[in-house]
Every structure is written in C-alpha cells, then in structure tokens.
Amino acid sequence: MSAPSLRRQLLLWLLLPLLGLLALDAWLTYGRAMAAAHHAFDRTLQGSLKAMREGIRLRDGQFAINLPYLALEIFESEAGSSIFYRILDARGTTLTGYDELPLPPTRPPEPYRTAFYDAVLRDMRVRVAAQRLPVRDAASAQIQVVWVLVGESVEPREALAHDMLTGSLLQEGLLVLLALGIVWLGVRRGLRPLRQLSASVAARHADELAPLPQHGLPAEVTPLVVAINQYVARLLRMLDARKRFFADAAHQLKTPLAVIQAQSELALREPDGNRIRRHLAPLHDTVRQAAKGVQQLLSLSRLEPDSGYAPSLQPLRLDTLAGEVALELAPVAHRAGIDLGFEGEPVTVAAEPQWLQELVGNLLDNAIRYAGPDARVTLRVARQEAPGQDTGALLQVEDNGPGIAEAERDAVFGRFYRGSTAQAQEGSGLGLAIVREIARVHGATVTLSDTAGGGLTVSVRFAEADRAPAG
Known part of the structure; x- marks a missing residue:
C-alpha cells in the first residue's frame, strides 16, 4: 500500500x-x-x-x-x-x-x-x-x-x-484551473525544503548523526526537525552510555581476569591438592569481586539519566528496610572488627525497595570497608522537619574512620574514583556513584560531611511519603 x-x-x-x-x-x-x-x-x-x-x-x-x-x-x-x-x-x-x-x-x-x-x-x-x-x-x-x-x-x-450560465462557468472554470495551477506550483515550492531535507538525510553516512539543519525551514516543519534532533541527541547519549559501560566493564574485568589467569595457571602446575586449594581461595575472592563490579556496572547502566528508567515507587518504612539491611551486614561488620549500630525513627518514603536496599547496602559496605578496624559505624533514620518546608526523611551512615578530604568529596561520586585514604583496600570505586544515581531517580539528595570527632557522615534526604505503606 x-x-x-x-x-x-x-x-x-x-x-x-x-x-x-x-x-x-x-x-x-x-x-x-x-x-x-x-x-x-x-x-x-x-x-x-x-x-x-x-x-x-x-x-x-x-x-x-x-x-x-x-x-x-x-x-x-x-x-x-x-x-x-x-x-x-x-x-x-x-x-x-x-x-x-x-x-x-x-x-x-x-x-x-x-x-x-x-x-x-x-x-x-x-x-x-x-x-x-x-x-x-x-x-x-x-x-x-x-x-x-x-x-x-x-x-x-x-x-x-443557459448562454449566460455557460459563459460564466467557462470563465470561472478557467479561473479554477489557473488557481489550481498556481496552488500546485505553490505546494511544490512549499514542499521543496522537505525534499531537500530528505535528500540531505539520505546522503549521510551511517555513522553521521550530526543535528539536522534548521535554517530556512518552514515554521510547520521546524518542530519535526527539532524533535528528530532531540531524539538523535538522546540516542547519542544512550550510545555513549553503552560505550562507557563496555569500556568500564573492560576496565573492571581487566585486572581480575589477569589475576584469575595467573592463579589458575599456578593451580594447574601444583600436584598437591592442599596447595591447589590455597590457590583456589584467592581465585574465588577475585571472581566474587569481579562479579560484584559487573553487577554494580549493570546497576549504573540502568540508572543512567538517558536510559529512560523510572522506578516503580511505593510507600515503605525507611527505618524498617534500613534495619533489615544492617542486620544482614552485621556479620560482615563483625568479621572486620567494626562496631555497627542502628538508630531508627518511624518514617515513610516513596521508593522502590530493591534500589533502596542497594543504596543502604552500598553506604554500609563502604563504611565497613574503609572505616578501619575497631571503628564505629552508625546507621541512622529520622524524620526531618524544617520551618516552612515539607517534612522529610533523613538516612545517615556515620563513621569515625579516616574520612574523605573536602577537596575529594565531589570526585568520589565519579566512576572508579577511590579516595586517597581508600587505596589500600579492595573496591571498585563505584559504590558512591551508584548511591548518587539511586538518590537521583528517587528525588533525593546526597551530601558528605565530617563526623564530629573525625570521620565521614553520608546524608541522604528523601521527601516523606503522603501515606503509610500497605500492610
């Protein structure tokens, strides 16, 4: 057709x-x-x-x-x-x-x-x-x-x-034909920019995604070209995000794969089963760390501003969810010699449970990993009220570790950036980047500040939900 x-x-x-x-x-x-x-x-x-x-x-x-x-x-x-x-x-x-x-x-x-x-x-x-x-x-x-x-x-x-009618119709018919001819020429001339635009697009190479020219276009065509340019811009940002993801994945997997190759070669040369097992233990840790890094990259990819992702928000008790995550990580904190505490005040926010769990988990994992032995880490949830403003929910992870220098506090939200105090510890440098993106899609804000007496406090501020969670 x-x-x-x-x-x-x-x-x-x-x-x-x-x-x-x-x-x-x-x-x-x-x-x-x-x-x-x-x-x-x-x-x-x-x-x-x-x-x-x-x-x-x-x-x-x-x-x-x-x-x-x-x-x-x-x-x-x-x-x-x-x-x-x-x-x-x-x-x-x-x-x-x-x-x-x-x-x-x-x-x-x-x-x-x-x-x-x-x-x-x-x-x-x-x-x-x-x-x-x-x-x-x-x-x-x-x-x-x-x-x-x-x-x-x-x-x-x-x-x-009839003679009068015939004469009038002949005259008017000629005028109609003349008008149609003029209109046809006018329509053809008016559609010329569309033909030129079509020819310009057809002549482009497959990888040429520069914006279409808007100069000289009729006012009726300009919105279409603007919409196409905006769509192409979103497409380019998505392609850039894909390229960045693959580059990040290659960066994240390069070192673990080299370690896995070296350790597996050592294990293959060992005749003794016990010594093979000693090689397999660090090999397992390397694989686990690589898998975690890839999972974090996938999370970041889904949360990209141009990915089009929108969380499925529902009212939930922030204090309950945070307490459950703290309970899950308590054994990890105990093995690391960390005193993990929790203070929760009932407060409801609109969020997607999966992402909120990941946000709290990343904050606690960072604090446990970098605060150092014998440090204290406190997870706190509270209602926050300010005069003339809506009531909000405040989630804080506070530690008394080495903290982050003020000059680095913007940089630590970038991918793969690890602060000067974290170089000696394992990690991918993706935790805070994921936290910031999760907060963004939930309309929350993340700030870093010093803990009284030394250390770092990460504060995430949410808007309080209008109604209590079901059940």
Missing part, C-alpha cells in the same frame, strides 16, 4: 471545496440569469399586451377587437418564441384567442396592473402577462371589464439563461 501523498492531499482539500463552490455559484448564477431573462422578456411581453389593449373597443354592448398581428409576429420572430393570446369578458367568455390560456392563479390584479405568472398550455410551459381592462361603451358610457392575456413559450428565456 503506497504512502499518502501530502501534495495530493493538499490539492484535493483545495480542489473539492473549489468544485463545491463552483457548483453552488452555478446554481446561483442560473437563478440570476433566469431572473434577468424574465425581466427582459417580461418587458417585451408587457409591450405586446399594451399594443393589444389599444385595439379593444366597446359600442352598444358589443366588443370590437382589432389585434396588432404584425406586432405580435415581429415579437415572435425576434424572440424566437411562440406567442399566445386570449381576450375574455368578465363572465369568462373568450372573445378571441386560445381558450386554454389560463387566468392568473392568484387574486385578480388591480385594473391596468400587469400580473406575470407561469402556466402550461398544450403541454408547453409558457410565461403569461395578464391585465384587467375597464372599457367604456362609446354609446352608453357604461364600463365593462375584459381580461387581456398574452403568453409566450419559455424556451428563448431558458436558452438565454
């Missing part, structure tokens, strides 16, 4: 109304032409009626009628129509002429007033002029009334109206 043509649709939308207007104008023109023909022929018909009236005499109660046949013949010859007449007295007796020629269908006109009407005579449509004429008797001076009727066939009138 062929695509609809914009040029064809524009021409049809212009042609069909023009044809409709032409038909309406033809109907109106024919009505005006018939009215003009009636006016012209009726005046001549009235002249014939007046000539006939001059030949009627009354004497001693007897009518003497002397009709001007020559005038009637001349009129009939010039008009090309058939002439009919009738003169009858007040009793309806025909004195001369055609008995079938009817009287006016409406009330009789005043004396000497002419009534014009359409009638049918011998299956022929005729136009009739009628007058009531008072005639004075020359002998007795009495007055008698007679009817004088003159009719003609309507063919000449209709022929004149």
Whole structure:
C-alpha cells in the first residue's frame, strides 16, 4: 500500500471545496440569469399586451377587437418564441384567442396592473402577462371589464439563461484551473525544503548523526526537525552510555581476569591438592569481586539519566528496610572488627525497595570497608522537619574512620574514583556513584560531611511519603 501523498492531499482539500463552490455559484448564477431573462422578456411581453389593449373597443354592448398581428409576429420572430393570446369578458367568455390560456392563479390584479405568472398550455410551459381592462361603451358610457392575456413559450428565456450560465462557468472554470495551477506550483515550492531535507538525510553516512539543519525551514516543519534532533541527541547519549559501560566493564574485568589467569595457571602446575586449594581461595575472592563490579556496572547502566528508567515507587518504612539491611551486614561488620549500630525513627518514603536496599547496602559496605578496624559505624533514620518546608526523611551512615578530604568529596561520586585514604583496600570505586544515581531517580539528595570527632557522615534526604505503606 503506497504512502499518502501530502501534495495530493493538499490539492484535493483545495480542489473539492473549489468544485463545491463552483457548483453552488452555478446554481446561483442560473437563478440570476433566469431572473434577468424574465425581466427582459417580461418587458417585451408587457409591450405586446399594451399594443393589444389599444385595439379593444366597446359600442352598444358589443366588443370590437382589432389585434396588432404584425406586432405580435415581429415579437415572435425576434424572440424566437411562440406567442399566445386570449381576450375574455368578465363572465369568462373568450372573445378571441386560445381558450386554454389560463387566468392568473392568484387574486385578480388591480385594473391596468400587469400580473406575470407561469402556466402550461398544450403541454408547453409558457410565461403569461395578464391585465384587467375597464372599457367604456362609446354609446352608453357604461364600463365593462375584459381580461387581456398574452403568453409566450419559455424556451428563448431558458436558452438565454443557459448562454449566460455557460459563459460564466467557462470563465470561472478557467479561473479554477489557473488557481489550481498556481496552488500546485505553490505546494511544490512549499514542499521543496522537505525534499531537500530528505535528500540531505539520505546522503549521510551511517555513522553521521550530526543535528539536522534548521535554517530556512518552514515554521510547520521546524518542530519535526527539532524533535528528530532531540531524539538523535538522546540516542547519542544512550550510545555513549553503552560505550562507557563496555569500556568500564573492560576496565573492571581487566585486572581480575589477569589475576584469575595467573592463579589458575599456578593451580594447574601444583600436584598437591592442599596447595591447589590455597590457590583456589584467592581465585574465588577475585571472581566474587569481579562479579560484584559487573553487577554494580549493570546497576549504573540502568540508572543512567538517558536510559529512560523510572522506578516503580511505593510507600515503605525507611527505618524498617534500613534495619533489615544492617542486620544482614552485621556479620560482615563483625568479621572486620567494626562496631555497627542502628538508630531508627518511624518514617515513610516513596521508593522502590530493591534500589533502596542497594543504596543502604552500598553506604554500609563502604563504611565497613574503609572505616578501619575497631571503628564505629552508625546507621541512622529520622524524620526531618524544617520551618516552612515539607517534612522529610533523613538516612545517615556515620563513621569515625579516616574520612574523605573536602577537596575529594565531589570526585568520589565519579566512576572508579577511590579516595586517597581508600587505596589500600579492595573496591571498585563505584559504590558512591551508584548511591548518587539511586538518590537521583528517587528525588533525593546526597551530601558528605565530617563526623564530629573525625570521620565521614553520608546524608541522604528523601521527601516523606503522603501515606503509610500497605500492610
């Protein structure tokens, strides 16, 4: 099925109304032409009626009628129509002429007033002029009334109206054709920028994704080009994110894969099973660390601003969820010699549980990993109220470790960045980057500050949900 043509649709939308207007104008023109023909022929018909009236005499109660046949013949010859007449007295007796020629269908006109009407005579449509004429008797001076009727066939009138209509339609038809030609040229010229834009896009290479030019485009086309450019920009950002993901994944896996290869080669050369097991233990740790790094990269990829991801928010108790995560990581903290504490105040936020668990888990994992042996780590959840502002929820992870220098606090949210105090510990440098992205998609903010007495405090501020969680 062929695509609809914009040029064809524009021409049809212009042609069909023009044809409709032409038909309406033809109907109106024919009505005006018939009215003009009636006016012209009726005046001549009235002249014939007046000539006939001059030949009627009354004497001693007897009518003497002397009709001007020559005038009637001349009129009939010039008009090309058939002439009919009738003169009858007040009793309806025909004195001369055609008995079938009817009287006016409406009330009789005043004396000497002419009534014009359409009638049918011998299956022929005729136009009739009628007058009531008072005639004075020359002998007795009495007055008698007679009817004088003159009719003609309507063919000449209709022929004149048709000639007028034909001339008008030819003139208007030529104007319509001229208008359509001008419109076709205008539409073709107006669509030229679209053709040029199409040719410009078709001539591009597959990897050429520069914005389409907007200069010189019609106002109706500019929004389309702007939308295409915005779409391409989003596509480029998505492609950049994919490239960045693959580059990050290669960076993240390069060292672990080298370690795995070296340790596996050592294990393969060992004949002793116990010594092989000693090689497999660090190999397992390396694989676990690499898997965690890849999982973190996948999380970051999903949370990219241009990924189009939107969390499925639901009201949940932040204190309950944070307490559960702290309980899961308590054994890890114990093995690392960390005193892990939790302080929770009931507060509800709108969040996706999976991402909120990952946010809390990353913050606690960072604190446990980098605070150092015998350090204290406290997870705190509280309602936060400020004058003139909505009530919010505050989640804090506080430690008394070495902290992060103020000059590095913006940089630590970047991918793979590890602060100067964290170089001696294992890690990928992705934890805080993930925390910031999770906070962003939930409308929360993340700030770093010093702990009183030394250490680092990470604060995440949420808006409090409007309703309590179900269940």
